Amino acid sequence: MLKENDYEVIWVTKTEAEGRIATGMEELDEMLGGGFLPKQCIIIAGQAGAGKTIAALQFLHANLKNGKKCLFISASDDEKSIVTHSLKFGWNLGPYVDSNKLTIVNIELMEVEHGLMSDIPQQVPKIIKGSKADIVVLDSITEFNDLCTSDMERRARLMDIRKIIKEIGATGLLTAEVGAESKKTKYGVAEYVFDGLILLSRFQSDDFSQFITIIQIIKMRWVQHSRELRAYSITNSGIVVQSPLYTLMASTGKIG
Ligand SMILES: Nc1ncnc2c1ncn2[C@@H]1O[C@H](COP(=O)(O)OP(=O)(O)OP(=O)(O)O)[C@@H](O)[C@H]1O
Numbered sequence: 119m120l121k122e123n124d125y126e127v128i129w130v131t132k133t134e135a136e137g138r139i140a141t142g143m144e145e146l147d148e149m150l151g152g153g154f155l156p157k158q159c160i161i162i163a164g165q166a167g168a169g170k171t172i173a174a175l176q177f178l179h180a181n182l183k184n185g186k187k188c189l190f191i192s193a194s195d196d197e198k199s200i201v202t203h204s205l206k207f208g209w210n211l212g213p214y215v216d217s218n219k220l221t222i223v224n225i226e227l228m229e230v231e232h233g234l235m236s237d238i239p240q241q242v243p244k245i246i247k248g249s250k251a252d253i254v255v256l257d258s259i260t261e262f263n264d265l266c267t268s269d270m271e272r273r274a275r276l277m278d279i280r281k282i283i284k285e286i287g288a289t290g291l292l293t294a295e296v297g298a299e300s301k302k303t304k305y306g307v308a309e310y311v312f313d314g315l316i317l318l319s320r321f322q323s324d325d326f327s328q329f330i331t332i333i334q335i336i337k338m339r340w341v342q343h344s345r346e347l348r349a350y351s352i353t354n355s356g357i358v359v360q361s362p363l364y365t366l367m368a369s370t371g372k373i374g
C-alpha cells in the first residue's frame with residue numbers, strides 16, 4: 119500500500135534549487151526539484167477546458183509576487199477580462215498593471231472583406247523583444263500556429279520565439295491545445311522546439327465512476343524531474359496538484 123511519503127523525491131543541491139523559477143504550484147515545483155530552470159521555454163498542453171489559462175495566470179501571479187517583470191500575451195482575452203477573471207482565484211493583477219510590472223497584450227484576428235487576417239506571427243516576436251520582461255506567457259500558441267501555412271514555417275517561427283525569449287533573458291510559458299484523446303499538440307511541432315512539456319489530460323477511473331484530471335511532466339531539458347502522474351483539481355485558488363496517495367485513490371474511484 120502506498121503511503122503519503124512514498125512519492126518520488128527529486129534531489130537537487132540548495133544552490134541549484136534557489137535559482138529556479140516558481141511554477142505557482144508548490145507540488146509541481148517539488149516534482150521539478152524547485153521550479154523551472156531560468157531562461158527555459160515550457161509548453162503546458164491540454165484539451166479544451168483542461169486549465170491551461172488558469173495555470174498560466176497562476177504562474178504569472180507567483181512570479182509577479184516574486185518581483186519579476188511579466189508579459190502576458192493572450193489570443194483570446196483582453197486586459198480587463200484577464201484582470202477580472204484572475205480576481206476570482208484571489209490573484210489581484212490590477213496593481214501590477216498600474217505599476218508597469220505586468221503588461222497584458224491581446225493579439226487579435228482582424229476582420230477583412232473575405233474573411234479573417236492577422237499579422238500575429240510578425241507581431242508576437244516584436245512584442246516580446248520590446249518588453250524587457252523576466253517572464254513571458256503566451257496563451258496560446260495554437261492561434262499563432264494556425265496562421266502559419268506549413269510545419270516548416272511553424273517550426274521556424276516557434277524557434278524564433280524561443281530564441282527571442284532567451285535573448286532577452288526571460289523564462290517563457292506557452293500554452294497549447296491538444297485534441298481529444300490525444301497527447302500531441304495540435305500540429306505536433308511545439309513539443310520538439312521548446313525545452314519542457316507539461317501535459318494536462320483526463321482519465322476515467324477504474325470503476326468508471328468519474329474522470330480524473332492528470333498532470334505529467336513529459337520532458338524538461340537538463341532537469342532530473344519526476345515522471346509521476348498526479349491528479350489535479352481546479353479550485354477557487356487555482357490548480358492544486360494532489361499527492362500520489364490521492365491520485366491512487368481517485369483512479370480507483372474511492373475519492374471524488
Ligand atoms: N473557480 C473554479 N473552480 C473550479 N473549476 C473552475 C473554476 N473556474 C473555472 N473552472 C474550470 O476551469 C475550466 C477552464 O479553465 P481554463 O480556461 O484554464 O481552460 P483552458 O485549458 O485554458 O481551456 P481552452 O482550451 O478553452 O483555452 C472550466 O471549464 C472549469 O471546468
Ligand SMILES: [Mg+2]
Nearest residue numbers: 170171172257
Ligand atoms: Mg485557455
